[in-house]
Amino acid sequence: MILNSILILGGTTEARELAAKLDSQHRFRLTLSLAGRTMAPVRQPVPTRVGGFGGVHGLAQYLQEQDIDLLIDATHPYAARISTNAVEAAALVGRPLVALRRPGWQQQKGDRWLEVESVEAAVQAPGDEARTLFLALGRQELLPFEQAPQHRYVVRSVDPVEPPLALPEVEYITARGPFNEADELSLLTGKGIDMLVCKNSGGAASYGKIAAARTLGLPVVLIQRPPLPEAMSFQTVDALLAHVDQAFPPQERGE
Structure with a gap:
């Protein structure tokens, strides 16, 4: 055949x-x-x-x-x-x-989304006041955040970030999804996260952080799809x- x-x-x-x-x-x-x-x-x-x-x-x-x-x-x-x-x-x-x-994910009641068109816009979105940001992005999108060293960063990626970012305060987490809401709640509260930065990837595997941010009332900088x-x-x-x-x-x- x-x-x-x-x-x-x-x-x-x-x-x-x-x-x-x-x-x-x-x-x-x-x-x-x-x-x-x-x-x-x-x-x-x-x-x-x-x-x-x-x-x-x-x-x-x-x-x-x-x-x-x-x-x-x-x-x-x-x-x-x-x-x-x-x-x-x-x-x-x-x-x-x-x-x-x-x-893509659809905004629900309680979501605090700030939708931006690019990674560069996402860098500017948190403003000048120092915050603790959770970056759930690919390694290719991380480098622009070196232009905002006033923040403390928690970075999660599938592979180690090499070379490390030239930032004064950054913590790396290497992990592969899926990530459920309960675990994301624990992560966001345990790390003292003030704001998330991620893509609107859609799907269930990485939605846990969006649901957790809604529960905690945290703002999410969401990079729109191309x-x-x-x-x-x-x-x-x-x-x-x-x-x-x-x-x-x-x-x-x-x-």
């Missing part, structure tokens, strides 16, 4: 779940691509490749050389560059693309799976 080939651009919880469910059907040749920014990525359920493709043309060439039948963009909501590259590469070689885009290219997209793994079943119907087996 000839298997259809699917390339999943991953790095998210949903991408791992999607790969596992597709793999359980035993009717696709799957490859999960990771950017390689995490030093010790979570074990994946299907064969993986790590690293970039070399831009639009590199990805287009990979789609052709590997005879990919479907490209699935299941990257992080803030990975705008790879999402744009995926749309352009798929169009360049005439391969279908679908995207898995988890919805614009993403237009593509056929689905908000849940199951909805995308249903589309794949329509695009590649299971073959009925004879007696």
Whole structure:
């Protein structure tokens, strides 16, 4: 039996779940691509490749050389560059693309959100008065905070921050989610946090800090999502799976 080939651009919880469910059907040749920014990525359920493709043309060439039948963009909501590259590469070689885009968090009663458009704006948002800030950001977004040394920082990241930030008061926590509300409440109160700074990542795995901040009445500086290219997209793994079943119907087996 000839298997259809699917390339999943991953790095998210949903991408791992999607790969596992597709793999359980035993009717696709799957490859999960990771950017390689995490030093010790979570074990994946299907064969993986790590690293970039070399831009639009590199990805287009990979789609052709590997005879990919479907490209699935299941990257992080803030990975705008790879999402744009995926749309352009798929169009360049005439391969279908679908995207898995988890919805962002919606503000609820009791939330004290200050939504900003960039990391640089997030640096300025707490103001000049010294505060204790909890930064739940990727390593790439931390460097601008060196421009606000008046604050005390608690930084949580999956990998160690190397080199350390040039700040007088900073504490590092290395941990991988999911994080529940109870644990986040304990962390925020134990560290004396005055304000959170994070992205509107969406999903349940990292929502605990948002719920905990609401309970404590703490302000949250929320970096808004970047614009993403237009593509056929689905908000849940199951909805995308249903589309794949329509695009590649299971073959009925004879007696």
